[in-house]
Amino acid sequence: xxxxxxxxxxxEAVGILAGASGMAKxxxxxxxxxxxxxxxxxKPDVIVDIKKIPGISSIREQDGxxxxxxxxxxxxxxxxxxxxxxxxxxxxxxxxxGSTQVQGxxxxxxxxxxxxxxxxxxxxxxxxxxxxxxxxxxxxxEVPVEGVATGPGKTSLKPGEFIVEFHLxxxxxxSADAYLRFIPRTEMDIAVVGAAVNVTLDGAGVCTDARVVxxxxxxxxxxxxxxxxxxIGHKLDEATLAALDTAARGAxxxxxxxxxxxxxxxxxxxxxxxxxxxxxxxxxxxx
Amino acid sequence: xxxxxxxxxxxGEPTEFLCEPQLTLLDVLRDELELTxxxxxxxxxxxxxxxxxxDGRVVCSCLMLAVEAEGKTIETIEGMAKGDKxxxxxxxxxxxxxxQCGFCTPGVLIxxxxxxxxxxxxxxEETxxxxxxxxxxxxxxxKIIRAVLDTAADMRGERVAAG
Numbered sequence: 001x002x003x004x005x006x007x008x009x010x011x012e013a014v015g016i017l018a019g020a021s022g023m024a025k026x027x028x029x030x031x032x033x034x035x036x037x038x039x040x041x042x043k044p045d046v047i048v049d050i051k052k053i054p055g056i057s058s059i060r061e062q063d064g065x066x067x068x069x070x071x072x073x074x075x076x077x078x079x080x081x082x083x084x085x086x087x088x089x090x091x092x093x094x095x096x097x098g099s100t101q102v103q104g105x106x107x108x109x110x111x112x113x114x115x116x117x118x119x120x121x122x123x124x125x126x127x128x129x130x131x132x133x134x135x136x137x138x139x140x141x142e143v144p145v146e147g148v149a150t151g152p153g154k155t156s157l158k159p160g161e162f163i164v165e166f167h168l169x170x171x172x173x174x175s176a177d178a179y180l181r182f183i184p185r186t187e188m189d190i191a192v193v194g195a196a197v198n199v200t201l202d203g204a205g206v207c208t209d210a211r212v213v214x215x216x217x218x219x220x221x222x223x224x225x226x227x228x229x230x231x232i233g234h235k236l237d238e239a240t241l242a243a244l245d246t247a248a249r250g251a252x253x254x255x256x257x258x259x260x261x262x263x264x265x266x267x268x269x270x271x272x273x274x275x276x277x278x279x280x281x282x283x284x285x286x287x
Numbered sequence: 288x289x290x291x292x293x294x295x296x297x298x299g300e301p302t303e304f305l306c307e308p309q310l311t312l313l314d315v316l317r318d319e320l321e322l323t324x325x326x327x328x329x330x331x332x333x334x335x336x337x338x339x340x341x342d343g344r345v346v347c348s349c350l351m352l353a354v355e356a357e358g359k360t361i362e363t364i365e366g367m368a369k370g371d372k373x374x375x376x377x378x379x380x381x382x383x384x385x386x387q388c389g390f391c392t393p394g395v396l397i398x399x400x401x402x403x404x405x406x407x408x409x410x411x412e413e414t415x416x417x418x419x420x421x422x423x424x425x426x427x428x429x430k431i432i433r434a435v436l437d438t439a440a441d442m443r444g445e446r447v448a449a450g
Contacts, residue, residue, distance in 0.1 A: 004291065004308035004354050034311065034350045035331045047308065049355060075344060099420020100398060101335055104344035187419040
């Protein structure tokens with residue numbers, strides 16, 4: 001017998017989740033959960049709708065960065081001009097998920113906790129060095145986004161825990177990010193490969209800091225340190241792009257499936273990394 | 288079976304219903320409230336036939352629990368015409384024959400109205416992306432897109448050369 005509750009505080013939500021007998025699920029946008037329930041793959045005993053918690057569907061600026069509530073929809077992210085300006089890659093990743101209708105409900109926390117290797121919002125969040133605040137029976141802890149998904153459909157969150165909000169750090173000057181995914185059509189599909197690049201340049205256009213993250217080429221999103229090293233200290237010339245391409249391909253451990261073979265995904269990962277880097281450099285250089 | 292009591296506003300009317308917590312908003316709209324204009328196509332958020340507007344946002348009513356409607360303002364296709372007067376989009380869809388079987392049409396109209404409410408002058412590309420979550424297996428989309436763009440032009444008070 002399914003029980004639904006919509007608590008109005010974080011503590012109350014934790015209490016219900018931690019005290020539930022059987023399977024407890026957090027509901028924010030529901031765009032994954034309801035599909036899984038409908039198909040019978042997930043049969044929760046308890047649903048905790050977190051959207052009545054004040055501030056959980058909001059974006060605010062704090063210490064030069066941003067705090068994004070866990071239940072903030074993709075559409076709300078796309079309409080927040082200061083966020084789009086500061087973190088265009090994070091927003092474009094989130095906004096690639098699903099249709100207009102899905103954007104009206106889908107959230108960063110849901111995308112992350114659904115733990116699909118192809119989750120479109122996750123690589124850019126990791127590239128941004130975003131963290132999330134996780135509430136649980138032992139209080140709150142701050143976790144880097146890359147510490148959440150541990151494999152397809154699996155997370156490091158313990159029973160009773162849920163994500164309350166995301167933190168995006170303050171940006172140095174000449175910084176920008178970009179996210180690109182490859183899909184065989186133009187909209188409404190799942191990434192064959194995703195690539196996020198986040199860079200900071202100096203006044204001359206030389207990269208001083210970089211994060212490169214690939215999606216859909218391993219069981220979780222992959223931080224490619226070698227790819228960041230290929231960028232740092234360099235303008236984006238052909239030799240740098242080639243080194244980035246090689247490093248990105250070297251980090252791939254993809255599966256063969258109907259969306260792409262191992263060889264194809266690996267090659268496309270290099271191409272997506274190059275193109276995302278070109279966009280990120282151009283954006284950063286224009287600031 | 289512990290049913291939940293939900294108070295909501297649908298097409299401007301305060302509405303109350305009792306529902307089991309696993310039911311979707313679409314289930315309740317169709318089976319409980321007899322608002323059968325919203326269609327069940329895929330039940331997985333892919334086809335858009337069940338599109339409704341909740342607090343100003345287009346969503347798939349199959350991807351929302353009915354209990355989540357508590358305190359919300361919901362607009363369905365049944366509220367689009369005002370009495371006998373069709374919304375300009377509805378009128379244009381008739382003129383352009385922008386439908387064949389009609390199953391996707393309520394969802395398309397709801398989504399298209401939400402687009403024009405936000406953006407009275409969308410480009411063709413913006414319109415196609417906005418409506419990408421509304422699948423139509425009959426028309427090939429061309430008539431739908433032309434009907435939406437021409438309605439937008441009419442509503443802006445412009446005349447568009449027939450083409």
